[in-house]
Amino acid sequence: MLVHQLTYEQRTFWRSREAAVFIFVFPLLLYTLLGSVYSDEIEINGVGVPSADVLLAGLFGYGAANTAFGGLAIILVNRRELGILKRLRSTPLAPATYITAVLLSTLAIFALQAVALVLLGKLAFDASAPANWLGFAGAVVLGVACFAGLGLGAASLIRSAEGVSAVVNVVLLPMAFLSGSFGPREEYPAFLNAIADVLPLTYFLDVVNGVYLDGESLFADPKALAVVAAWGAAGLAIALRRFSWMPRER
Amino acid sequence: MTSDAIVVRDLHKSYDGVEALRGVSFDVRAGEVFGLLGPNGAGKTTTVEILEGYRRRDDGEVTVLGHDPTAAPRALRERIGVVLQHSELHPLLTVRETHRMFAGYYARPRDVDEVIDLVGLAEKRDAPLKTLSGGQKRRLDLGVALIGDPDLVFLDEPTTGFDPAARRSAWEMIRALRSLGKTILLTTHYLDEAQQLADRVAVIQAGRIVSLGTPAELIGATETVEVRFVRDGEPVVIPTDDPTRTLHELTSEALASGRRLEHLEVRRPTLEDVYLELVDGDAEDAA
Numbered sequence: 281m282l283v284h285q286l287t288y289e290q291r292t293f294w295r296s297r298e299a300a301v302f303i304f305v306f307p308l309l310l311y312t313l314l315g316s317v318y319s320d321e322i323e324i325n326g327v328g329v330p331s332a333d334v335l336l337a338g339l340f341g342y343g344a345a346n347t348a349f350g351g352l353a354i355i356l357v358n359r360r361e362l363g364i365l366k367r368l369r370s371t372p373l374a375p376a377t378y379i380t381a382v383l384l385s386t387l388a389i390f391a392l393q394a395v396a397l398v399l400l401g402k403l404a405f406d407a408s409a410p411a412n413w414l415g416f417a418g419a420v421v422l423g424v425a426c427f428a429g430l431g432l433g434a435a436s437l438i439r440s441a442e443g444v445s446a447v448v449n450v451v452l453l454p455m456a457f458l459s460g461s462f463g464p465r466e467e468y469p470a471f472l473n474a475i476a477d478v479l480p481l482t483y484f485l486d487v488v489n490g491v492y493l494d495g496e497s498l499f500a501d502p503k504a505l506a507v508v509a510a511w512g513a514a515g516l517a518i519a520l521r522r523f524s525w526m527p528r529e530r
Numbered sequence: 531m532t533s534d535a536i537v538v539r540d541l542h543k544s545y546d547g548v549e550a551l552r553g554v555s556f557d558v559r560a561g562e563v564f565g566l567l568g569p570n571g572a573g574k575t576t577t578v579e580i581l582e583g584y585r586r587r588d589d590g591e592v593t594v595l596g597h598d599p600t601a602a603p604r605a606l607r608e609r610i611g612v613v614l615q616h617s618e619l620h621p622l623l624t625v626r627e628t629h630r631m632f633a634g635y636y637a638r639p640r641d642v643d644e645v646i647d648l649v650g651l652a653e654k655r656d657a658p659l660k661t662l663s664g665g666q667k668r669r670l671d672l673g674v675a676l677i678g679d680p681d682l683v684f685l686d687e688p689t690t691g692f693d694p695a696a697r698r699s700a701w702e703m704i705r706a707l708r709s710l711g712k713t714i715l716l717t718t719h720y721l722d723e724a725q726q727l728a729d730r731v732a733v734i735q736a737g738r739i740v741s742l743g744t745p746a747e748l749i750g751a752t753e754t755v756e757v758r759f760v761r762d763g764e765p766v767v768i769p770t771d772d773p774t775r776t777l778h779e780l781t782s783e784a785l786a787s788g789r790r791l792e793h794l795e796v797r798r799p800t801l802e803d804v805y806l807e808l809v810d811g812d813a814e815d816a817a
Contacts, residue, residue, distance in 0.1 A: 281634060281635065284631075284634040285631075285634070288623075288627075288631045288634075291623070291627070292620050292622060292623060295622040295623075296622055362617070362618040362619075363614060363616055363617030363618055364617070364618065364619060364620065366584065366614065366617060367612070367614060367617045367619065367674075368635075369583075369584070369602075370582055370583065370584070370602075370607060370610065370612040371607060371632060371635040371636070371678070372604050372607045372608050372635050372636055372637070372678070373635040374604070526584065527616070
């Protein structure tokens with residue numbers, strides 16, 4: 281039944297052009313644009329790194345947040361408000377099976393996006409291949425786990441289908457900017473960096489840079505891992521307390 | 531008790547201190563169409579949503595096909611079909627894909643194409659849901675509710691917003707379901723719908739069942755008939771429990787005084803009259 285639901289999740293996702301463009305294509309598009317703007321090396325902690333590599337890591341992080349946090353929250357709130365979740369609830373489909381299928385579908389979409397980013401980087405900007413492939417794959421799973429936790433939490437708090445896209449982007453874009461997804465944040469003023477220092481994406485990017493650029497193990501930076509996990513767990517905790525299958529009362 | 535599909539005893543439910551249900555009791559027998567009739571806000575949807583497992587009751591006993599719906603065990607969900615008042619499905623999936631998706635949730639689903647034919651969507655088989663009309667969407671809801679071959683079907687206001695032709699065809703479909711041996715719990719605020727479809731009707735008003743029986747019994751329950759006529763251009767209505775005596779008195783007087791009773795008729799009340807009498811006065815408009 282999990283596989284059955286997973287195939288229908290994939291089918292509904294790819295058939296929706298809006299979802300496919302905003303969730304799948306958008307990070308690739310941003311990479312193309314930013315990659316064309318920054319052409320030199322970017323200094324990170326005093327070391328010059330090809331900008332194509334920095335941006336690839338940054339947009340990988342943005343993509344994880346966009347797909348698993350933004351995409352998941354939008355999909356779930358819309359389905360809840362349409363009554364789809366309520367309708368499913370009266371069938372023998374177990375809620376846990378359904379949520380698992382939705383999460384695996386999100387993972388599949390982001391994994392495909394990660395591969396597309398690496399290919400695009402390689403072909404268009406001569407970016408490096410991941411130094412640690414296994415760690416890179418681990419980062420895909422970690423990113424989806426953390427941001428899907430936050431996406432479930434956000435879906436539980438956002439009450440209207442009309443507002444969900446706006447709320448998601450108001451959170452997502454500043455976070456990506458502050459965390460350095462769209463370029464180096466070395467020269468940001470101190471107060472912006474202070475905000476960035478609590479955001480999950482900042483720490484997730486640290487992990488991504490480690491496995492992608494430096495060939496480190498996924499577990500090389502326990503502090504960053506812990507912060508990422510804590511954010512994901514916080515989102516999940518909210519979801520467990522507040523998630524509803526029923527639409528708002530009308 | 532095995533022949534009862536649903537047993538409800540003294541059901542109570544409040545929302546934020548407002549009593550939506552104040553002791554509702556009724557039984558639905560296996561194989562019958564049971565109508566829950568009442569104005570908006572009377573407690574119809576609250577009642578069915580408790581039976582469907584969506585809401586918890588505050589007090590009372592509820593059994594659906596031998597199960598407590600609060601826990602909504604899988605064994606129960608395999609055997610019920612639900613048509614919700616407001617619900618949509620994925621707009622980009624086709625009619626057939628939607629039925630297939632739902633068929634995958636059940637241990638013994640019905641044949642997808644057979645169900646699509648049954649609800650009259652054969653021509654729309656490969657159309658995405660976003661292209662369906664309102665009436666077609668409700669038929670899709672019904673098809674999806676039937677895909678698991680349920681013993682018990684909940685229909686919450688299945689024809690609200692339909693044009694007369696669409697209502698007729700929905701009624702035909704509900705009669706067809708009944709002939710398949712399904713038990714059907716139908717909520718409606720249309721009297722003619724209850725009268726046309728239901729074997730038995732419970733009238734619910736302000737969270738209480740105010741009357742329960744076959745449509746004929748509900749009409750027969752009131753002894754009062756009306757004698758109507760027009761005298762000196764004025765319409766007159768005289769309710770009476772003893773029409774023979776009333777008519778005799780009226781006609782004797784009319785003959786004696788030489789006045790005519792135009793348009794004289796003796797009328798038994800319709801279900802509508804009974805219903806309006808039952809829910810009169812304190813009908814609540816709250817949704």
